[in-house]
Amino acid sequence: MAAFDIYPEYEIVRNNERCTNCRVCEKQCANGAHIFLTDKNRMAADDDKCVNCHRCVAMCPVRALKIVKTNHTFRENLYWTGKSIKEIKRQAESGGVLLSSMGNPETYPVYFDKILLNASQVTNPSIDPLREPMETRVYLGSKPDKVVRDEKGRIKIDLPLHIKLSMPVMLSAMSYGSISYNAHESLARAAAEAGIMYNTGEGGLHEDLYRYGKNTIVQVASGRFGVHSRYLSNGAAIEIKMGQGAKPGIGGHLPGSKIVGDISKTRMIPEGSDAISPAPHHDIYSIEDLSQLVYSLKEATGYTKPIIVKIAAVHNVAAIASGIARSGADIIAIDGFRGGTGAAPARIRDHVGIPIELALASVDKRLRDEGIRNRVSIVAGGGIRSSADVVKAIALGADCVYIGTAALIALGCHMCRSCHTGKCNWGIATQREDLVKRLNPDWGYKRLVNLLNAWKHEIMEMMGGMGINAIESLRGNRLMLRGVGLNEKELEILGIKHAGE
Amino acid sequence: MREGMFRNPSGCAISGIFSKSGKRFSGRQIIESIAVMHERSNGLGGGFAAYGIYPEFKDHYAFHIFYDDIYAKRECEEFLEDHFDIVSFSQIPTRKLPEIKDTPLIWRYFLAPLPAKLADSQQDEGEYVIRCVFRINTGIKGAYVFSSGKNMGVFKAVGFPEDVGRFYRLEEYEGYCFTAHGRYPTNTPGWWGGAHPFALLDFSVVHNGEISSYDANRRTIEMYGYKCTLQTDTEVITYIIDYLHRKQGLDLKEICSVIAAPFWSVIATRPQKEREELEYLRCVFDTLLINGPFSIIVGFEGGMMALNDRLKLRSMVVGxxxxxxxxxxxxxxxxxxxxxxxxxxxxxxxxxxxxxxxKGSA
Structure with missing residues (x-):
């Protein structure tokens, strides 16, 4: 087969009139897409290596660069698309599983975009968040079924452990290892500044970040990397990761090349050894086993931490969530199929799992039908792109959302979706020291806090428009939603009416 | 069309009179009071709740029931006989008025739960009675129980409230408390059951407003076995109060801290004990916070409560x-x-x- 059988997806376009041969692009590109031709004294590009991450475009001092999608195509065919043909060719070449990063990019329906919000007109007033209090504070955790009083008739303050958040958004699990130390530090500091939580993911917690414990969710996943008693006690809550929206049903794999220095120490595995998280937890083959782990973790921390169980949104998610709610968990996190990842087999990412909107609506309904919705909080994640998605998720029934991809974009990610190569030019999904230092946490955390503040303002505006001044009055308030272009079944599952009804 | 088939926001007028000494007075005053606010209603619903009006049957549940026809009445009475000892019953006296049309059959029953049935049900008496009310209202076509408390009664109809008062000859009743409601719905259901007050056992609610938390409240309260068949704010507010009071044992002040919870910033300024209690109530019953404009008067055995939403988006005055x-x-x-x-x-x-x-009165 010819060496250039597959034409590159992107072309680097250089304006030679502007280019000064400063070679910044060459230094900035970890993929080696820019080459200086010494003999010709000019820059050239290897489009095959370009991932369209925009690092060179952003750093070029004279705006001489842009990246365009190639207009080179296969003979057009709606069924045999260029993508399918290329993937077959790649696999015929390599004999391997196709790898991919970030969330499912395919053309499945996006229900958030087919749901519209309500606003007050005439019969009740909208509320101006600039003039009236507007409350976005959220408590996550289990609520007692019955108020109990002491012998003097006073209410016993026996509220189970809760997480307190200034707004209904948390930063979802991204492990130290899959992302850089500087990215982790940015997440931790942003969470502390914004009064929310970030999540360690399954890579343990770096010693330097213990001081952000009050804003940390520590994760326990199937590989149990970096889990020890100090780690567990340091977090505000513990999350058991059963599944991930980007790759339901499979585990994780951090190659030995990334297990270096502090990562090896934090994960508590030897340098250079692959960190393989098994597909299931090998001590959880059934729901009763999960309950044992929930209580083991509670025992280990003296019943001082709420326990989150995170699952991927799969077909039977409502029944699974109901089982989890009865297993001692305080919070259930559901991760939809648009959820991101540092690396996943493309077929799994693109074909397994269901949309978070449908999963969330059916879980919320099932827990209510069974009278146990108060026993757990629901966190919805997997593809939350804006404050409007947050508001819609809460009105569908979530207590709070997780954001991962959006947080990384705030830190500088350009969604080139090549995290699995480990050569992130923006210093996020890499462990190469020269690349990591490109992300300055002092600057990164501020941008993330900006994003959170902006969303908070927007959430308050939308709430005020609906005449609601406390976020809990929005939770599960599905009358505030209407569908557009959805069929009867979709509306039924979402539990909303069609626009105009 | 009837109430419950769609959501019907309303503006309204409310009024309430209460004698702390328990002195009984006639229903004439409450009619005069609500009549002043004529333009706050639009003739599509008015009603009253009166407390202390049935001293001779004060230990029995007084059911007021609308029947569409004689068949509904027959079926409903069969159900009542199966579940209660019917101590007395009669048509509720009314006065023919040109303003009040499409009158259903309106009957009143004084009931005591059958002890054997009550024991079988393994419920307390209140729950037993409420479940019977739900079964009639959702299961017997054309029958609707709109009042079910002891020594109290609700009187309501489609019309202006002052006409409704005259229709029911309210001036002939004497009680220690009356509340009234004039309705300004945005739709025209024309069904008597949809008028207010809404009552469950001895709790009655008159309400002015349109709550923006409706569906969050409804979906929460339905989890605890209530059925919001009317889709009105008043119905869901009544259920919330009943749930918090009867099932969670909260007193009225505590109920206020749930349904019109203080802002977090206010809670933070309170002394520790109080702060903890307010935080607790707000956390545990967060989705029972009633958001958006409302003013309500809640009538109950031996008392009355008036409450505004936490931003006071509806007018309400006390004298x-x-x-x-x-x-x-x-x-x-x-x-x-x-x-x-x-x-x-x-x-x-x-x-x-x-x-x-x-203490010592009534």
Whole structure:
């Protein structure tokens, strides 16, 4: 087969009139897409290596660069698309599983975009968040079924452990290892500044970040990397990761090349050894086993931490969530199929799992039908792109959302979706020291806090428009939603009416 | 079309009169009071709740029931006989008026649960009665129980409230507390069951407003076995109060801290004990917070409570004269029946005004 059988997806376009041969692009590109031709004294590009991450475009001092999608195509065919043909060719070449990063990019329906919000007109007033209090504070955790009083008739303050958040958004699990130390530090500091939580993911917690414990969710996943008693006690809550929206049903794999220095120490595995998280937890083959782990973790921390169980949104998610709610968990996190990842087999990412909107609506309904919705909080994640998605998720029934991809974009990610190569030019999904230092946490955390503040303002505006001044009055308030272009079944599952009804 | 088939936001007028000494007075005053606020209703619903009006049957549940026809009545009475000892029953006396049309059959029953049935049900008496009410209202076509408390009764119809009062000959009843409601719905259901007050056992609610938390509240309260068949704010508010009071054992002040919870910033300024309790109530019952504009008057055995939403997005005034307490959407509706008030004030948002009978009265 010819060496250039597959034409590159992107072309680097250089304006030679502007280019000064400063070679910044060459230094900035970890993929080696820019080459200086010494003999010709000019820059050239290897489009095959370009991932369209925009690092060179952003750093070029004279705006001489842009990246365009190639207009080179296969003979057009709606069924045999260029993508399918290329993937077959790649696999015929390599004999391997196709790898991919970030969330499912395919053309499945996006229900958030087919749901519209309500606003007050005439019969009740909208509320101006600039003039009236507007409350976005959220408590996550289990609520007692019955108020109990002491012998003097006073209410016993026996509220189970809760997480307190200034707004209904948390930063979802991204492990130290899959992302850089500087990215982790940015997440931790942003969470502390914004009064929310970030999540360690399954890579343990770096010693330097213990001081952000009050804003940390520590994760326990199937590989149990970096889990020890100090780690567990340091977090505000513990999350058991059963599944991930980007790759339901499979585990994780951090190659030995990334297990270096502090990562090896934090994960508590030897340098250079692959960190393989098994597909299931090998001590959880059934729901009763999960309950044992929930209580083991509670025992280990003296019943001082709420326990989150995170699952991927799969077909039977409502029944699974109901089982989890009865297993001692305080919070259930559901991760939809648009959820991101540092690396996943493309077929799994693109074909397994269901949309978070449908999963969330059916879980919320099932827990209510069974009278146990108060026993757990629901966190919805997997593809939350804006404050409007947050508001819609809460009105569908979530207590709070997780954001991962959006947080990384705030830190500088350009969604080139090549995290699995480990050569992130923006210093996020890499462990190469020269690349990591490109992300300055002092600057990164501020941008993330900006994003959170902006969303908070927007959430308050939308709430005020609906005449609601406390976020809990929005939770599960599905009358505030209407569908557009959805069929009867979709509306039924979402539990909303069609626009105009 | 009838209430429950669609959501029907309403604006309204409310009024309430309470004698702390338990002195019984006629229903004439409450009609005069609500009549002043004529333009706050649009003739599509009016009603009253009266307390202390059935002293001769004070230990029996007084069911007021609308029947569409004689068949519904027959079926419903069969059900009542199966579940209760019917101590007395009669048609509720009314006066023919040109303003009040499409009158259903309106009957009143004084009931005691059959002890054997009650024991079998393994429920307390209140729950047993409520479940019977739900079964009639959702299971027997054309029958609707709109009042089910002891020594109290609801009287309501489609029409202006003052006409509804005259229709029911309210001036002939004497009680220690009356509340009234004039309705301004945005739709025209024309069904009597949809008028207010809405009542469950001895709790009755009249409400002015349109709550924006409706579906969050409805979906929460339905989890605890209530069925919101009318899709009105008043219905869901009544259920929330019943749930918090009867099932969770909260007192009225505590109920106010749930349904019109103080802002977190206010809670933070309270002394520790109180702060902990307020935080607890707000956390545990977060989705029972009632958001958006409302003013309500809640009637119950031996007392009355007036409450505004926490931003006070609806007008509500309270007046006092000797042992009498008056509440109304507008001060004029109080002044018309009592010019000379000792005190008149506008309670703050979320600040419940609770009055109860003095010890030894009634």
């Amino acid at each position: 006092e004269k000797d042992d009498m307490v008056y509440v109304a959407s507008e001060e004029a509706a109080i002044r018309v029946i009592q010019k000379d008030l000792d005190r008149v004030w506008s309670p703050k948002g979320g600040e419940g005004v609770i009055v109860t009978l003095e």
